[in-house]
Amino acid sequence: MIKARVTVTLKNGVLDPQGKAIEGALGALGFDGVGQVRQGKVFDLEVEGTDKAKAESDLKAMCEKLLANTVIEKYTISIA
Amino acid sequence: MIKARVTVTLKNGVLDPQGKAIEGALGALGFDGVGQVRQGKVFDLEVEGTDKAKAESDLKAMCEKLLANTVIEKYTISIA
Numbered sequence: 441m442i443k444a445r446v447t448v449t450l451k452n453g454v455l456d457p458q459g460k461a462i463e464g465a466l467g468a469l470g471f472d473g474v475g476q477v478r479q480g481k482v483f484d485l486e487v488e489g490t491d492k493a494k495a496e497s498d499l500k501a502m503c504e505k506l507l508a509n510t511v512i513e514k515y516t517i518s519i520a
Numbered sequence: 521m522i523k524a525r526v527t528v529t530l531k532n533g534v535l536d537p538q539g540k541a542i543e544g545a546l547g548a549l550g551f552d553g554v555g556q557v558r559q560g561k562v563f564d565l566e567v568e569g570t571d572k573a574k575a576e577s578d579l580k581a582m583c584e585k586l587l588a589n590t591v592i593e594k595y596t597i598s599i600a
Contacts, residue, residue: 441555462586462587465586473569475568476565477566478564480562481561481562483559485557489553498551
């Protein structure tokens with residue numbers, strides 16, 4: 441069993457209204473000096489088998505097909 | 521300017537219907553051998569200043585107050 445973490449974040453230049461809202465909320469809570477905030481998603485997956493190279497290529501396919509919208513998002517895969 | 525990444529994930533034992541849905545969708549797409557999937561959130565923040573210890577304590581306060589629901593979620597802070 442291989443454990444992997446996939447992190448999906450917006451590409452640079454893509455507007456992030458959710459991040460902007462968090463920025464505003466942090467300011468309203470009194471946290472000064474917070475610059476840009478951008479929100480993304482993280483997926484913790486368990487993949488059967490022990491072949492890390494195969495797991496990585498499978499995870500890449502999962503990202504392309506389902507986990508990330510590659511028009512506006514980029515992803516990183518890290519395998520434990 | 522300090523760049524930090526906050527990762528918020530569900531605590532163990534907390535049900536994750538969103539993760540379950542992704543698990544089902546991956547199976548339907550033909551990805552066999554995918555075990556548990558759990559989804560979390562990631563925040564990329566810029567904090568002013570150069571004092572990493574202060575930034576970390578500020579970020580911890582932000583997590584406790586806004587970014588994470590500590591009843592059901594845990595968070596990790598990593599500072600670049």
